[in-house]
Amino acid sequence: MIVVDGHCDVLWRLWEDPERSFSDGTLQAGAERLAAGNVRAQVFALFVPPQVPRGQRLKAALAMVDRWHGEVVENAGFRPLLWRDDVPRVTGGDRPWALLALEGAEALEGELVHLRVLYHLGLRMVGLTWNEANEAADGCGEARGGGLTRFGRSLVEEINRLSLLLDVAHLSERGFWEAAEHYDGPLVASHANCRAVHDHPRNLTDDQLRAIAESGGVVGLTFVPAFLTGGEATRDDVRRHLEHAESVAGEDHVAFGSDFDGIDRVVAGLEHAACYAEWADYLLRYYPASSVEKWLAGNWLRVLAARLPARPMTNL
Numbered sequence: 001m002i003v004v005d006g007h008c009d010v011l012w013r014l015w016e017d018p019e020r021s022f023s024d025g026t027l028q029a030g031a032e033r034l035a036a037g038n039v040r041a042q043v044f045a046l047f048v049p050p051q052v053p054r055g056q057r058l059k060a061a062l063a064m065v066d067r068w069h070g071e072v073v074e075n076a077g078f079r080p081l082l083w084r085d086d087v088p089r090v091t092g093g094d095r096p097w098a099l100l101a102l103e104g105a106e107a108l109e110g111e112l113v114h115l116r117v118l119y120h121l122g123l124r125m126v127g128l129t130w131n132e133a134n135e136a137a138d139g140c141g142e143a144r145g146g147g148l149t150r151f152g153r154s155l156v157e158e159i160n161r162l163s164l165l166l167d168v169a170h171l172s173e174r175g176f177w178e179a180a181e182h183y184d185g186p187l188v189a190s191h192a193n194c195r196a197v198h199d200h201p202r203n204l205t206d207d208q209l210r211a212i213a214e215s216g217g218v219v220g221l222t223f224v225p226a227f228l229t230g231g232e233a234t235r236d237d238v239r240r241h242l243e244h245a246e247s248v249a250g251e252d253h254v255a256f257g258s259d260f261d262g263i264d265r266v267v268a269g270l271e272h273a274a275c276y277a278e279w280a281d282y283l284l285r286y287y288p289a290s291s292v293e294k295w296l297a298g299n300w301l302r303v304l305a306a307r308l309p310a311r312p313m314t315n316l
């Protein structure tokens with residue numbers, strides 16, 4: 001079964017260590033392991049860590065975009081997933097696809113022109129925050145729990161105009177609802193789990209899960225032990241979140257966003273992208289193939305086909 005994964009941080013790992021390459025077999029979401037897991041489309045996040053000072057953040061993100069183009073696209077042969085009419089081609093063909101995402105508006109340094117430049121370079125999904133507050137909104141780790149700033153609202157308007165995906169993972173609860181009000185596409189939480197199963201600020205409430213489903217979007221359940229159980233976690237724990245999300249949001253609104261290469265502690269049996277092959281077999285022990293296919297790929301593909309921008313006529 002093919003896999004579409006909604007979040008990995010491998011570009012951050014490559015940026016941290018310029019000597020490291022995407023073909024490094026020890027990366028959780030390196031080229032080899034993605035191929036072994038039959039990952040046909042992978043979302044690659046630009047994650048600029050909070051230690052990077054203001055004024056240096058766009059530069060860091062651009063360095064990651066450079067690694068994406070140079071290593072993921074040119075060397076490893078991934079096709080950039082840019083346009084709506086690319087989506088039906090993901091299931092066939094022999095080359096995997098790569099979608100570029102921004103994990104937090106920090107890298108925009110408060111300027112919409114930077115979003116447009118990143119869009120021209122291939123950016124197609126935007127998360128407003130990481131855990132802290134930034135120019136756009138408060139993240140889920142910000143105690144005051146604020147929503148969107150004026151810049152954050154104009155950012156959502158620009159995301160609408162460009163027909164990009166808005167990623168609500170990491171947002172404060174108030175930020176989630178304000179973003180949902182201004183955004184006109186299917187909401188995605190690229191990597192998050194269920195608050196009702198494990199109470200963690202990075203997880204979604206049932207109301208949030210329902211709002212995502214009503215918008216036609218997906219929650220990408222994530223393999224992060226801290227969000228699954230708070231301690232050790234197994235595949236059965238991921239399945240508990242899956243069953244809850246499915247019961248609240250419906251089977252068309254559940255998918256996966258591994259967070260590979262963003263995590264040091266891992267789920268037993270889901271340590272890296274190659275484990276997706278066994279994860280598919282594991283899920284097939286419990287659920288019909290038609291459901292498993294949706295969770296592993298079909299639901300992400302539906303959302304991408306509904307929201308990615310139409311190919312401009314000038315590109316034909």
Ligand SMILES: [Zn+2]
Nearest residue numbers: 103170191262
């Ligand atoms: Zn994250």
